Amino acid sequence: xxxxxLPPYAPxxxxxxxxxxxxxxxxxxxxxxxxxxxxxLDYGSAVEYxxxxxxxxxxxxxxxxxxxxxxxxxSPSVFVMADAAAQGSYAGFLDGFLNWYHxxxxxxxxxxxxxxxxxxxxxxxxPDGSVHARRASDLYLGDLHxxxxxxxxxxxxxxxxxxxxxxxxxxxxxxGAVGWGLETTLRAPLARPLVYxxxxxxxxxxxxxxxxxxxxxxxxxxxxxxxxxxxxxxSLYANLFFHSPYYHDTTIPALDRRELSLDFGWILATKRGPxxxxxxxxxxEPSGPGIDLVFxxxxxxxx
Numbered sequence: 001x002x003x004x005x006l007p008p009y010a011p012x013x014x015x016x017x018x019x020x021x022x023x024x025x026x027x028x029x030x031x032x033x034x035x036x037x038x039x040x041l042d043y044g045s046a047v048e049y050x051x052x053x054x055x056x057x058x059x060x061x062x063x064x065x066x067x068x069x070x071x072x073x074x075s076p077s078v079f080v081m082a083d084a085a086a087q088g089s090y091a092g093f094l095d096g097f098l099n100w101y102h103x104x105x106x107x108x109x110x111x112x113x114x115x116x117x118x119x120x121x122x123x124x125x126x127p128d129g130s131v132h133a134r135r136a137s138d139l140y141l142g143d144l145h146x147x148x149x150x151x152x153x154x155x156x157x158x159x160x161x162x163x164x165x166x167x168x169x170x171x172x173x174x175x176g177a178v179g180w181g182l183e184t185t186l187r188a189p190l191a192r193p194l195v196y197x198x199x200x201x202x203x204x205x206x207x208x209x210x211x212x213x214x215x216x217x218x219x220x221x222x223x224x225x226x227x228x229x230x231x232x233x234x235s236l237y238a239n240l241f242f243h244s245p246y247y248h249d250t251t252i253p254a255l256d257r258r259e260l261s262l263d264f265g266w267i268l269a270t271k272r273g274p275x276x277x278x279x280x281x282x283x284x285e286p287s288g289p290g291i292d293l294v295f296x297x298x299x300x301x302x303x
Contacts, residue, residue: 004029005187005197006225007277007298009263012044012063014089014122014134014173015255016289019246021163021179022201022221024239024263027187028071028079030151036071036301044281044294045094046054048254049111054127057252060115061122062092063291065142079149081159087141087169089134091120098293119280122172124211126250132172132210138167143179158184163205176208183221197239198222201219211247216256220244225263233271237279238264246289254289261290274301 010023028036041064048059067085074080095117115121122134149160162179167174183201190196201221209217225239240262247255265279277298283290 002167004269004275004300005195006237007263007265007267007279007296007300008040008069009239009241009261009281010290011225011243011259011261011291012042012065012281012294013046013059013259013289014063015059016243016246016259017142018173018175019205019215020203020221020243021161021175021205021241022156022183022203022219024199024221024223024225024241025149025159025183025185026197027155027157028149028183029154030073030076030153032073032076032077034073037118038067038069038071038298038300040067040069040296040298041065042281042294042296044068044291045092045098047111047115048292049114050252050254052251055251056123056125057250057254058115058121059091060111061120061136062094064088064090064139069091077151079151081145081147082216083145083150086139087142087173088137088139089120089122089173090136090138093118101293103214112146124250124252124255126211126214128146128213130210134172135170137173139167140173141167142169142173143167143175155187156184156219157187158182158225165208171209172211172213175205176207179203179205186294189240190226195227197227198224214247214250216244216246216248221244226294227267233269235267235269237267238262240284243289257285257288259289260284263296265296274299 005026134258149159163179205218227237243259265278279296281294
């Protein structure tokens, strides 16, 4: 199988995942009459701690998302896609390792020093006096994404997505309303071993649940990334992802700010089998809605 572009990306933080239908979708070369099946495992450690006179917010959890994606070409220019996920949010086990990892890099996370290791807490108190506590859930089904895509030549595609509110998780984890998204992706080979991909997206999700008064309904996303085949079938990639704010007027930075995340890693494209990848995602702006560290494993072209 020929090497593809960048891996797909979507926010894993529940304050973001429960709102936006947008992410990054790579350009998909035509595979007429064939299925394309992919598995992706994201495992993230989140620690956000904000306290002020009128509002506070704590998210201390480890987050799991296992996504199954199936794509089918209907013609050389049209394809359909379905994306389902099993997710989890719990106390976890990585805090000790991450303390060591950040110490090795000389990074100090004040929020981590304020929280015990491997303990779960997800709670918001808003300026209107309301308090919203979320509970852990070892495993639940996420919202189902259905999409139709159109390739406009070998370098441009558009995807229309609907996110259905099928989540079985506790309050605060699913959208609870239908989300709509339109994403375009530009693919530009810069040199034989180097490929650029950039995207732009517009999305809408209606207000829902106990945070409806502070939820934004319209969203914008953009990304810019490179994949470099440096040796044989091995590649390195990096993709910078931007998303507009998910909430408004909460006075909590992690809710009211934009997201800016860097997704990067290593890809091996086997000769006749699937493409394997190993990656990390880092939050580029402290106190934003991006997760501090996400470990990513994926395989594409399993069938």
